Amino acid sequence: xxxxxxxxxxxxxxxxxxxxxxxxxxxxxxxxxxxxxxxxxxxxxxxxxxxxxxxxxxxxxxxxxxxxxxxxxxxxxxxxxxx
Amino acid sequence: xxxxxxxxxxxxxxxxxxxxxxxxxxxxxxxxxxxxxxxxxxxxxxxxxxxxxxxxxxxxxxxxxxxxxxxxxxxxxxxxxxxxxxxxxxxxxxxx
Numbered sequence: 001x002x003x004x005x006x007x008x009x010x011x012x013x014x015x016x017x018x019x020x021x022x023x024x025x026x027x028x029x030x031x032x033x034x035x036x037x038x039x040x041x042x043x044x045x046x047x048x049x050x051x052x053x054x055x056x057x058x059x060x061x062x063x064x065x066x067x068x069x070x071x072x073x074x075x076x077x078x079x080x081x082x083x
Numbered sequence: 084x085x086x087x088x089x090x091x092x093x094x095x096x097x098x099x100x101x102x103x104x105x106x107x108x109x110x111x112x113x114x115x116x117x118x119x120x121x122x123x124x125x126x127x128x129x130x131x132x133x134x135x136x137x138x139x140x141x142x143x144x145x146x147x148x149x150x151x152x153x154x155x156x157x158x159x160x161x162x163x164x165x166x167x168x169x170x171x172x173x174x175x176x177x178x179x
Contacts, residue, residue: 028115028173
């Protein structure tokens with residue numbers, strides 16, 4: 001196990017507080033925790049790809065970074081306007 | 084362990100500590116506006132540290148290094164907008 005996989009394991013552990021935050025609190029609390037979980041997932045994917053030495057997997061974290069943040073943004077706008 | 088590997092390990096350690104503290108802050112803080120402050124280091128500091136580590140491992144002009152730095156740029160660019168919108172949602176939902 002190299003240092004990248006150790007870092008990815010630690011980053012995946014950081015998803016635990018985000019998950020706890022997602023399942024409790026108000027809607028805004030949950031949205032903040034969801035955004036934090038999304039960012040942690042992107043970073044964990046980045047380190048997993050580096051740890052497994054699969055360069056093609058970088059496109060996965062790139063796609064997630066490009067798509068996940070605007071989707072959370074859209075969700076926030078939708079929630080504010082209609083719910 | 085070479086000097087480059089030591090620097091990469093230190094950058095990854097800093098990134099993991101940043102993420103852990105930010106996630107703990109997101110969980111512990113009371114109001115959504117307080118929690119939003121902890122998204123900043125998560126979106127701006129940790130991706131840049133990991134991007135620099137990847138760029139050091141592969142070289143800045145290699146495909147993986149450029150992609151990692153681009154991911155850090157995308158996250159840093161979108162994070163203030165996301166914080167702003169979530170803050171507006173929290174403000175709209177706040178009890179008078």
